[in-house]
Amino acid sequence: MGGPVNGRRAEPSPTVEVRIDHYSAVHLAASRAREIAVRCGLTGPLPDQAGAVASELASNLDKHAVDGVVYLQPVPGVPGLEILAADRGPGMAELARCLSDGYTTTGTLGTGLGAVQRISGGFLVRTEPGEGTVAAARITPPDTSPAARRTGMVRLPAEGEEFCGDGCAVAGETGAPTALVVDGLGHGEPAALAAHTALRAFEGLADRTLPEIVQGLHRSLRHTRGAAVGLLRLHEGRAEYCGVGNIRLCVLSPREEHRRMDGRPGVVGWNLPTPQVRSVPLRTGQVAVLYSDGIASRWSHAPSPFLLRLPPELLPAALAHRHRKYRDDATALSMEGL
Template identity: 60%
Template sequence: MTLPPAAHPTAYVPVDHYSAVHLAAQTARSVAQRRGLQGALPDQAAVIASELGSNLAKHAVDGALYVQELPLGNGVEIIAADRGPGMREFRRCLADGYTTTETLGAGIGGVNRIATSFTVRTHEPGGTVACARLTPPEDADAGRRAIGSVCLPAEREEVSGDACAVAETGQGLTAIVVDGLGHGPPAAEAAQLALRTFARAPDQPLPALLTGLHRALRHSRGAAVGLLRLHAGRAQYCGIGNVRCVTLTQQDVRHRLTGQPGVVGLEMPHPVVRDLPWEPHFTALLHSDGIDHRWAHSPDPFLVRLPAPLLAAALMHGHRRSRDDATVLAANLHQRLS
């Protein structure tokens, strides 16, 4: 059984000025140290964040970095997202020494060399999403898993009332997204209590998991909860409240589901599992209502083709409701990152 690391919200660093690059490097080093990465890895994480941040500062519009621990496995990831103008000479940019400005050109090529995995998608004029993951050598396979999440608090809030986690057991991959009622510390306490309860027995049948969460949250603010389980050739969703489940191919969105009415911990109906038709190339995701659900009604073709970790970041970057806590968790069992 593989359980998730301790849940921390994503560190969000908007790169609206070159001064943000130093903050990005400090943030990446801090996250790597918190995760317990040893030796040169924290400094390498700082270099990756600095290079991606510098690229945003020089070339991008509305660029930001998202820095966090990996959803599964021991490592960190640094994701850069922007709204344009896209990378014209993408393949050349991946080579060390290539530059479009009068710099040393270590940038994207240097990130590609240092990172355990580095995945980039770009289109003109809509922008670029890049995900660099850094792991110890023994966890390199985890760094290539196509599982990604981003979790941010509402603007002017220090803690997030949302939370998410992934667990891998004999029953398959099980994901949870929790949206604590309201904002601030009481919502965050409910969300973190839900994650601790989930981590104790993530391999239970989904209705039993939700029932256990309901009991655990009875003296809390309460929460909306979405559970997703992916097996070989099968997917199941079970949710209460406004956590949405979406499945998609590289062409379009296939299914859009929302949870049953109720609040976990306060008033909850008998949980119902919904089986989803499933094919190996499908990507599944859960998101809280901090993401505008209208993205799935007519999705950008660029968006639906993104690998799961980039999809999570792109949804957060382009469709977040900043006045609410927001979480996206996406997974594809058959993809591997480069």
């Protein structure tokens, strides 16, 4: 998936974005979903089902929503396609209410999302008048066990770029889960190579302490253009964050005050500051999100109640849709506390 980077192993494909700004985009979303579903390892009727789900979500956006977008990407860790939809209201809101109330209509409105829910291995939707809607549907083989952990991610290349200079990964299925977001300096292929090098190095470092991981990444990135790095490790009731450069952390909670943390100035691979680990309370029901500077950090100064309540599966799509800078690669990765 994705082109090879200087002949090295290809990076998993970044998130594919289809803006629903015209009816023709509905067909585009469906055909891209079918095509990416095949590349994600789905077989039999599943690619067509993925196309049907993408078509339904996109057609709702086309008919009823303002500023609608569909994101398509592999489900991390298992064969499968994730289809995310986001808008700024108002139409999807009505549909989602019908769905969550079990309310049926004689029109095509409720039935469409009901079908999406039946076909999908997992379907989540959140909506609020004035805020819009975010939805996620996962198409996976019938025997797929549910995700071990509640996470979400979106990784978008800068507009017009083939390569994404950001990377992200989660490791530690058994031990303390550890997430990495990396932003190769600049964008395009050299940035992608730096991000790719960091991801490969992270595979062998993930069970070390966070400062050791940063130092290991620093060594492996010496011959690249360097990167900003953010690491997040979950423990019961808390998390550790270690950041260098513009990979920020925000911890969101429906009722409590949110917490923000910024990385220390520096470039991993070039001038590494002494890595500093900071601990932050993070419990079940709270969500931590690591994000690159392709998402404007302004949102985190006063997150809306809608964002504060989003589950980890939906938060990255909402941030990318509302706060993305189109001239930079943009990544967000979220995890729920343990």
